[in-house]
Amino acid sequence: MLDPVRVAKDFPILSKGDLTYLDSAATTQKPVQVVDAIEDYYYSCNSNVHRGIYRISEEATERYEKARENISQFVGSRDPAGTVFVRNTTEAINLLSYTLGRQLKAGDEIVLSVMEHHSNMVPWQFLREKGVVIRYADIDSEGRLDPEDLKSKIGRKTRIVSLTHVSNVLGTVNPVSELAKMAHEASSLFIVDGAQSVPHMPLDVKSIDCDFMAFSGHKMLGPAGIGVLYGKPELLMRLPPFMGGGDMIREVRLDGATWNDLPYKFEAGTPNIEGAIGLSAAVDYLRNLGMDNVRRHEMELMDYVMKRAGEIEDLTYYGPRDPKVHGGVFSFNIGQIPAFDLESELNSRHLKISSQELHPHDISSYLDQSGIAVRAGHHCAMPLMTRLGVQATSRASFYVYNSRDDADKLFIALENAKKAFAR
Amino acid sequence: MSEEEISAEIILDHYRNPHNYGKLEGSNASMTEYNPICGDTVHFQLRIAGTVIEDAKFVGRGCSVSQASASMLTDMLKGKPIEYLESLTESGFLDVLGIKVGPAREKCALLSLTAAKKAVKASR
Numbered sequence A: 001m002l003d004p005v006r007v008a009k010d011f012p013i014l015s016k017g018d019l020t021y022l023d024s025a026a027t028t029q030k031p032v033q034v035v036d037a038i039e040d041y042y043y044s045c046n047s048n049v050h051r052g053i054y055r056i057s058e059e060a061t062e063r064y065e066k067a068r069e070n071i072s073q074f075v076g077s078r079d080p081a082g083t084v085f086v087r088n089t090t091e092a093i094n095l096l097s098y099t100l101g102r103q104l105k106a107g108d109e110i111v112l113s114v115m116e117h118h119s120n121m122v123p124w125q126f127l128r129e130k131g132v133v134i135r136y137a138d139i140d141s142e143g144r145l146d147p148e149d150l151k152s153k154i155g156r157k158t159r160i161v162s163l164t165h166v167s168n169v170l171g172t173v174n175p176v177s178e179l180a181k182m183a184h185e186a187s188s189l190f191i192v193d194g195a196q197s198v199p200h201m202p203l204d205v206k207s208i209d210c211d212f213m214a215f216s217g218h219k220m221l222g223p224a225g226i227g228v229l230y231g232k233p234e235l236l237m238r239l240p241p242f243m244g245g246g247d248m249i250r251e252v253r254l255d256g257a258t259w260n261d262l263p264y265k266f267e268a269g270t271p272n273i274e275g276a277i278g279l280s281a282a283v284d285y286l287r288n289l290g291m292d293n294v295r296r297h298e299m300e301l302m303d304y305v306m307k308r309a310g311e312i313e314d315l316t317y318y319g320p321r322d323p324k325v326h327g328g329v330f331s332f333n334i335g336q337i338p339a340f341d342l343e344s345e346l347n348s349r350h351l352k353i354s355s356q357e358l359h360p361h362d363i364s365s366y367l368d369q370s371g372i373a374v375r376a377g378h379h380c381a382m383p384l385m386t387r388l389g390v391q392a393t394s395r396a397s398f399y400v401y402n403s404r405d406d407a408d409k410l411f412i413a414l415e416n417a418k419k420a421f422a423r
Numbered sequence B: 001m002s003e004e005e006i007s008a009e010i011i012l013d014h015y016r017n018p019h020n021y022g023k024l025e026g027s028n029a030s031m032t033e034y035n036p037i038c039g040d041t042v043h044f045q046l047r048i049a050g051t052v053i054e055d056a057k058f059v060g061r062g063c064s065v066s067q068a069s070a071s072m073l074t075d076m077l078k079g080k081p082i083e084y085l086e087s088l089t090e091s092g093f094l095d096v097l098g099i100k101v102g103p104a105r106e107k108c109a110l111l112s113l114t115a116a117k118k119a120v121k122a123s124r
């Protein structure tokens, strides 16, 4: 079992007791173990990697490569050559859209879903310039990926299917191994956006059978500025490089260059060494808690949150009702503020926002006064907001240091907000 | 009630019952401003005769701060010379609103002022 109150003691920012942090889907807090690992690197062996033939550089290189092995194993990849360090999920997907994109031609199709984060949409949309067609699978009324619709979007011309494992708005946990099968049956590549799953559940890239997966260190107790692109080594091998520079080359002549082996081919320039070391410490921390325990904890918490949510009048929440397929993300609205349309607004009589309607911005400002941090807005998923017919939602997201107590604080404050805004 | 609480009450009143909401007949200067971070939208309309703002109305959608400030601005501008709008500074307008807003919500509070100023510029 995971005891969130004990876990929270490892997080100095939380132990002061004046912060109820419910925005871990945006970024998580950091435990002392992670900060210590980074500090220890700075104070004992800070130097550049893969270059110096002196003791501390060898030590730094060893820590950097050990971090790679450790993080690889954490997601079930046996060959560390398939673990490329990048800045974050966004960079990983841009790397893929750039390198895979160079091999695509007009008429080729990429299948995404309407629940994707902008970072798994915009990089692919770049390819429309060369005539690549993007198709979007829809969701059902509970915010699950609609398998029939997805099937109808995948076809002969599909080259890439890129989907999120867990939605950062709906919390929906997508059945990625089934989706991988669907993609592979159509001879398409399958990419998983793991930004909201790797931090929150046990997973194994081998059993999912994804070709690539992207995730961010800062969403899993690690530092910002470090993320991972996992790829099947035989596929990464065939891709052209992304950025050129030092470290990624084998040999440079005045008329060209040859590329280094994996994963260095994709790691141009001095990498984020301390970031990798910090992320490795975060992985140790999570492994110690047990990813099964992490998932169970969030499932139980969401079960509780959804029950409490049902008691608040006018509260609508999004995503699957079954906590088994709902990650630790709780997006909601109080009342429904309809999306804005200028023409129809100009021709309507008189607007009256009724007292049952609270704008997400007002909610998060109000909650902030009680020290509760939640997110309000479109959560980098504007097409999904449109699909849900809302301008924005509020979002409370939970992690290993959040307890029922935090959920209670949220709901008490929401009741108070309703009273404060009632007229 | 503190001064700030009174200001918050006034904001809430304007939010629930916005003044000058809807289509302005004969509008000859209008502009839509949109905050891409939160989606707040204000469409501000003016009717200008010579150097005077004869009338002002708005439509929009967003949080209480963005919509109430638009409502208050319409009241402030009616019958005033254009110069009054042009010389109204951001900090001056925030003072009139009287609520403390953090940097994240300042944009919401200033959405209508930006829209009104741009509307005048565009009409020239």
Ligand SMILES: Cc1ncc(COP(=O)(O)O)c(C=O)c1O
Pocket: A025, A026, A088, A089, A090, A091, A117, A119, A120, A164, A166, A167, A168, A193, A195, A196, A216, A380
């Ligand atoms: C599902 C999902 N994908 C991608 C991202 C982008 O992550 P990052 O900003 O770390 O690149 C996020 C984070 O906001 C996310 O929630």
